[in-house]
Every structure is written in C-alpha cells, then in structure tokens.
C-alpha cells in the first residue's frame with residue numbers, strides 16, 4: 001500500500017503547503033546502473049530472501065536490541081516522512097520530478113492531517129482541539145465501510161500500526177487535556193499541545209529510535225557533527241533512504257505476534273484473498289475486540305523481540321494480501337522483496353559497493369555479501385537495499401544497521417530535523433522532555449503517560465550493540 005496504491009495526492013497542492021520532492025543524497029552517483037540483480041530470483045517465494053514463517057517458539061531470529069513495537073514505530077515514522085505514489089510498473093522514473101506527498105519532516109501529519117480548520121472531521125467539535133477516535137476508545141474512528149478516517153490511510157494497513165496511530169492520538173488528547181487545562185479551548189491551546197507532542201516525538205526519534213537502529217555512536221556523532229545537509233530551499237526525500245536503507249524495516253517483521261494476554265495472530269493470512277476473521281492482523285477494517293493491542297507485549301520489559309535485520313523476510317511479506325496491494329496485481333508484485341529490488345532498479349540507485357567506496361567504508365567481501373545459508377545467491381554489484389541488510393547481518397549479527405545503511409539513515413534523520421525550522425533541534429536543542437522520567441522519553445514512557453501503565457523504560461546504553 002505505501003508507495004503504490006494512491007494515484008491522487010493526499011495533500012492538496014498549494015503554495016502554503018507544498019509537499020516535498022524526492023531527490024538524491026549522492027547525485028553524482030546517479031545512473032551508475034551496471035547490473036540487474038534479478039528481483040524475481042532474489043525476492044521470490046522460496047528464493048534466497050525467503051525466511052519462512054517460523055513459529056513463536058523459534059527464537060533464533062530474535063533481536064534483543066529492538067523490541068517488536070519498534071518495527072511498527074519505524075513504519076509509522078516512514079509514513080510521517082514519505083509517500084511515493086508512482087506505480088512500480090512505470091519503469092522510467094525521474095527522481096527529481098517525482099513528488100513526495102508527505103512533507104519530509106517529523107511533524108506527525110499522519111496524526112494531525114492539515115489541522116482542525118482544513119480537516120475538521122478528524123477533530124472533536126465544537127472545540128476542535130482533541131482528535132476523534134471510536135466511541136469505545138479501542139479503535140480509530142471509521143466510516144460506514146470500516147475505513148479509518150485519519151491523516152494517512154496507510155496507518156490502517158495492519159492492526160498493529162492502526163493501534164499505534166490510536167496511541168499517538170490518545171497521547172495528543174492527554175497532553176491537550178492535562179498539560180494545558182488552564183487555557184481556554186481554541187487554536188492557541190491546540191497549537192501548544194501539538195508543539196509539545198511533536199517535540200516529545202522528535203526527541204524520541206533522535207534519542208531513542210535512531211540510536212536503536214543505527215547504534216548510539218553513529219547517532220550521537222551525526223547529531224553532534226552532521227555530514228549531510230540540504231543545500232536546496234526545501235528538504236527533499238533522498239531515494240537512497242526511501243527506496244533502500246530505510247526499507248530495512250521489512251526484514252524486522254515477524255510472521256505473527258502475541259497481541260494481548262489472550263490472543264496472538266499471524267500478520268497476514270497464507271491466502272492473500274482469505275476472508276477477514278480474527279486469525280490475522282490485516283487492517284482496513286474495524287479492529288476485532290479480541291485483537292486490541294496490549295503495548296506491554298511490544299514495548300514493556302518482557303516484550304517480544306523484533307526479527308533480526310538480515311537478508312531474510314518473513315514469507316507473509318512475499319505474498320502480500322489484497323488490500324496492501326491491488327487485487328489484480330501480478331504475483332511477482334505481491335513480493336515485497338521483489339518490489340523493493342524493482343524499485344531500486346527503476347530509481348537507478350547506485351550499488352551498495354559504490355556507496356561504500358564513496359563514503360570510505362570498507363566494502364563487504366564478495367563471499368560475505370553473496371552467501372546465504374551456505375549457498376552463493378549472487379555476485380558483483382549489489383542492490384543498495386540488499387547490501388544494507390547484509391551489512392546489518394554481517395557487522396552486528398542482525399542487531400542494527402551498520403556501515404552504509406546506518407550512515408544513510410542517520411544522515412537523513414538529522415538533516416531533515418535540522419531543515420525543519422519548527423523542530424526542537426532548531427528551536428531549542430537543549431529541550432528536555434517533561435512527560436517521561438528523568439529527562440528521558442522512551443516508547444514505554446509514552447505508553448505510561450498516555451494509558452497510565454507502568455512499563456519498564458529501557459536505557460539504550462545498556463542494550464547489546466552487536467549480537
């Protein structure tokens with residue numbers, strides 16, 4: 001769904017609200033397409049990137065550094081930053097004229113939409129300061145056909161991301177109700193709450209999420225001394241990030257999850273067109289009462305782990321269900337691996353080795369790069385997305401991104417944050433979160449503040465950097 005289905009812009013074009021463009025981080029590396037990685041071979045069901053659907057009892061793929069909830073926070077952040085509506089079938093893509101229908105900034109437009117004045121149906125009336133949710137408090141607000149009425153329809157793609165969207169909405173409402181209770185309802189109170197929410201989210205992205213996925217050393221070094229900045233008037237979305245490095249999250253997805261104390265479910269069904277039930281976590285429908293998420297299982301002390309970052313994807317992602325992709329899509333385009341590899345070719349991305357050489361990072365050896373479970377699965381220049389996954393696997397045991405992948409993600413995050421004049425890093429770099437504990441604000445702190453729970457809050461510095 002994200003990156004595919006929507007042919008119409010989500011945000012009206014206007015000189016007051018101009019969505020960004022896609023561009024390149026390494027423009028001088030453009031057009032160095034000297035290879036065809038064979039997306040159908042690498043990304044096919046049963047192919048070298050097919051990791052199977054191991055049962056929960058199989059812990060060999062567990063990543064102790066990143067709990068399962070961060071996978072969906074990663075997807076949520078992706079939707080905050082980027083939306084490419086170009087069809088995968090349009091082979092010749094001009095990156096510089098492809099529009100990103102998301103403003104490339106950490107601003108939660110997926111939650112706020114265009115604000116209470118332009119999208120009042122997202123907000124409680126008559127005051128317009130709180131966001132609407134379902135009457136029972138357990139789901140997003142939905143229309144008569146069960147579709148969520150939210151700032152970004154992709155945040156209803158699966159039940160875990162739709163429940164995370166609900167959590168963020170509740171977070172805003174709690175901040176609005178409690179932190180600004182002495183202000184009259186109206187625009188000033190809404191904006192005060194929105195700024196506090198955004199700054200806490202941005203702090204969490206820079207100080208918790210980013211170090212978790214690229215390592216604390218890389219994150220702090222890039223924040224202290226940025227090595228990439230936008231020389232253009234507006235920020236844009238680098239395709240090396242959106243089409244390759246940041247798609248690392250696809251390898252973190254497990255085939256299924258424990259959802260709450262009594263229920264677990266597969267992410268997607270084996271049959272892409274199976275009827276809806278409670279056995280899987282497909283979205284775009286009201287959340288069944290039995291599948292309401294308990295966040296302790298995703299962010300708490302004993303939460304389930306995400307899958308390792310490596311070149312294997314859960315099979316469910318190689319057979320994407322109808323809804324996530326259109327019904328009439330060719331089978332090969334139901335594979336997320338094939339789609340990512342194809343998109344890399346369409347965008348003329350440089351190979352992983354080319355970017356490594358440019359950044360002065362020692363390239364992976366041919367054997368390390370191209371051997372999966374003892375079998376040689378390719379040779380020569382590697383697709384950038386595949387290369388970033390292999391780096392994580394070889395360099396950190398699958399705990400986090402490494403080398404080229406870590407550099408691209410850290411550079412993009414920091415550059416976007418510094419280009420946003422309203423971000424805490426520009427407005428007040430010494431900002432200290434007030435809604436967590438001890439000056440920190442982790443996802444556990446966010447859940448605790450919003451829902452009144454008492455999940456353990458992890459200190460990043462104590463996590464294994466490699467496994």
Ligand code: HEM
Pocket residue numbers: 001002003004071072074075078082083084085088158241242243246247248249250252253267317320324336339340343
């Ligand atoms: C349930 C899990 C997920 C599913 C089913 C999913 C599915 C998809 C699909 C179908 C696309 C469009 C592919 C194309 O045609 O190019 C896509 C794009 C993308 N995904 Fe995911 N994804 C998931 C999780 C994630 C996570 C965890 C991350 C990152 C941490 C991520 C990052 C991205 C990015 C950066 C894009 C490109 C977006 C754009 O430019 O519009 N995804 N995903």
